[in-house]
Amino acid sequence: MAFVTEHYILAVDQGTSASRAIIINKNGRRVTAASQPLPQINRHPGWVEHDPNLLWNSVQSVISSVLINAGIHPDQIDGVGIVTQRETTIIWDRTTGEPIAPAVGWQSKQTDDVTRQLIKDGYGEMIHQKTGLFINSYFSAAKIRWLLDHVEGAQERAEKGELCFGTVDSWLAWKLSGSALHVTDYSNASRTMLFNIHTLDWDDEILKLMNIPRAMLPEVKSSSEVYGHTQNYQFFGAEVPIAALAGDQQAALFGQMGFDKGVIKNTYGAGAFIVMNTGDEPLISNNGLLTTIAYGLNGSVQYALEGSIFVAGSAIGWLQDEMKMIPDEPAAKRAALASTDHDEVYVVPAFSGLGAPYWDDAARGAVYGITRGTTQNDFVKATLQSIAYQTRDVIETMRKDTQLAIPRLKADGASSRNTYLMQFQADILNMEIDRSADEETTALGAAFLAGLAVGFWDNVDALQAIYQQGKTFSPYMPEDHRQRLYQGWQTAVKATELFKL
Numbered sequence: 001m002a003f004v005t006e007h008y009i010l011a012v013d014q015g016t017s018a019s020r021a022i023i024i025n026k027n028g029r030r031v032t033a034a035s036q037p038l039p040q041i042n043r044h045p046g047w048v049e050h051d052p053n054l055l056w057n058s059v060q061s062v063i064s065s066v067l068i069n070a071g072i073h074p075d076q077i078d079g080v081g082i083v084t085q086r087e088t089t090i091i092w093d094r095t096t097g098e099p100i101a102p103a104v105g106w107q108s109k110q111t112d113d114v115t116r117q118l119i120k121d122g123y124g125e126m127i128h129q130k131t132g133l134f135i136n137s138y139f140s141a142a143k144i145r146w147l148l149d150h151v152e153g154a155q156e157r158a159e160k161g162e163l164c165f166g167t168v169d170s171w172l173a174w175k176l177s178g179s180a181l182h183v184t185d186y187s188n189a190s191r192t193m194l195f196n197i198h199t200l201d202w203d204d205e206i207l208k209l210m211n212i213p214r215a216m217l218p219e220v221k222s223s224s225e226v227y228g229h230t231q232n233y234q235f236f237g238a239e240v241p242i243a244a245l246a247g248d249q250q251a252a253l254f255g256q257m258g259f260d261k262g263v264i265k266n267t268y269g270a271g272a273f274i275v276m277n278t279g280d281e282p283l284i285s286n287n288g289l290l291t292t293i294a295y296g297l298n299g300s301v302q303y304a305l306e307g308s309i310f311v312a313g314s315a316i317g318w319l320q321d322e323m324k325m326i327p328d329e330p331a332a333k334r335a336a337l338a339s340t341d342h343d344e345v346y347v348v349p350a351f352s353g354l355g356a357p358y359w360d361d362a363a364r365g366a367v368y369g370i371t372r373g374t375t376q377n378d379f380v381k382a383t384l385q386s387i388a389y390q391t392r393d394v395i396e397t398m399r400k401d402t403q404l405a406i407p408r409l410k411a412d413g414a415s416s417r418n419t420y421l422m423q424f425q426a427d428i429l430n431m432e433i434d435r436s437a438d439e440e441t442t443a444l445g446a447a448f449l450a451g452l453a454v455g456f457w458d459n460v461d462a463l464q465a466i467y468q469q470g471k472t473f474s475p476y477m478p479e480d481h482r483q484r485l486y487q488g489w490q491t492a493v494k495a496t497e498l499f500k501l
């Protein structure tokens with residue numbers, strides 16, 4: 001009797017709060033998954049850091065767990081795809097592999113002085129035109145500058161080529177390959193504020209301005225190709241092709257079949273990231289959206305517009321942990337449904353400033369419209385609604401920038417499981433919301449990109465054929481009610497922008 005051995009793709013999804021490993025089969029279905037929380041270090045108010053070694057350990061541990069749990073031999077893994085939180089910055093010693101400092105997280109505010117100076121010196125327009133980004137501490141460039149300034153001798157070592165910079169994808173490729181690879185992909189490079197999205201190369205003018213030596217930067221590759229192989233011991237004796245690298249938000253677009261111009265998705269995670277495929281030419285936004293690279297595949301790149309909302313699901317965490325209004329996340333939906341007010345309360349969750357399209361670092365959160373009769377349920381509902389309102393802000397801006405109609409939005413991520421939020425989102429946008437069947441489209445994107453590189457799937461048509469669509473939410477709110485609610489939100493945001501401590 002011949003043994004039939006199934007083959008799989010392994011997706012690694014390294015996010016801000018957890019590392020995950022997921023095994024995907026030929027039908028694009030999740031076979032098994034393992035997750036491990038990733039601690040954040042908060043040494044000072046506003047700083048968000050990670051221990052890069054702990055991060056790597058968590059990835060090794062989830063990889064081992066999925067293989068063991070599913071009883072899958074590493075020989076059955078045809079390729080590994082790595083998708084990661086973006087912008088987070090790690091610098092390590094090229095010889096020892098030791099990080100020189102904690103990883104500076106994407107939300108971290110310790111670099112505000114660096115970015116303020118760049119804005120003051122008038123570099124905003126040049127940087128926007130070349131990188132598609134606005135000068136902000138969110139992106140890697142200021143984090144690298146900060147590390148080179150604050151770790152003794154780092155600038156000199158970087159100039160001598162002794163240090164490597166990487167976003168989390170680079171760090172994991174380096175570790176998985178046993179230090180053989182110092183690479184990144186177009187989607188991650190486009191988040192550094194050092195990458196010229198037109199020439200597809202690190203930009204010498206910006207590198208000079210920031211005094212960042214080219215020698216420390218990784219080689220930029222496509223998002224789907226065999227860069228190298230895992231080192232033996234990590235996969236119990238197998239050398240598995242490392243076959244995809246991508247930023248998590250762009251990977252989610254790919255996992256949602258976002259191959260064509262005009263396709264748009266929102267991942268409702270801790271933040272919310274709305275990404276629209278804009279085709280093979282970069283479209284520079286006039287209205288506060290980021291231009292970014294969606295992915296590089298088969299020798300060309302696809303561009304995207306992105307609206308990054310810093311606080312979405314994390315506002316629900318705040319209701320639970322700090323405000324003690326709900327015991328867990330599912331309780332938010334029950335509270336919203338139990339609320340009997342007329343949607344007159346507005347929560348503006350500008351906990352770390354306002355992201356797209358406002359880009360107001362100094363804004364702080366606010367609550368409006370409360371009365372003596374306001375209840376916890378109303379407060380919880382208003383917080384959920386703030387996620388939908390912020391999404392509408394971004395989509396209105398995308399309409400302006402692209403002149404496209406945008407009839408529907410694809411939704412994924414943990415908070416997309418909240419049916420109250422999805423229905424309110426459809427209502428406030430007056431659009432159909434197509435929710436993915438599997439909320440982990442980020443991991444699916446990683447698996448699809450890796451699978452294409454190793455011939456596990458032949459082409460994107462093969463992916464379309466196995467893709468599973470979930471539930472669709474249709475709008476039914478009357479137009480005048482929708483307009484009244486959204487105008488209230490716009491007034492609340494304006495008032496929030498005026499209030500500065």
Ligand code: G3P
Pocket residue numbers: 014015016017084085086087106247248249269270271
């Ligand atoms: O740009 C930051 C983003 O990539 C973080 O994603 O899912 O780790 O919160 P997540």
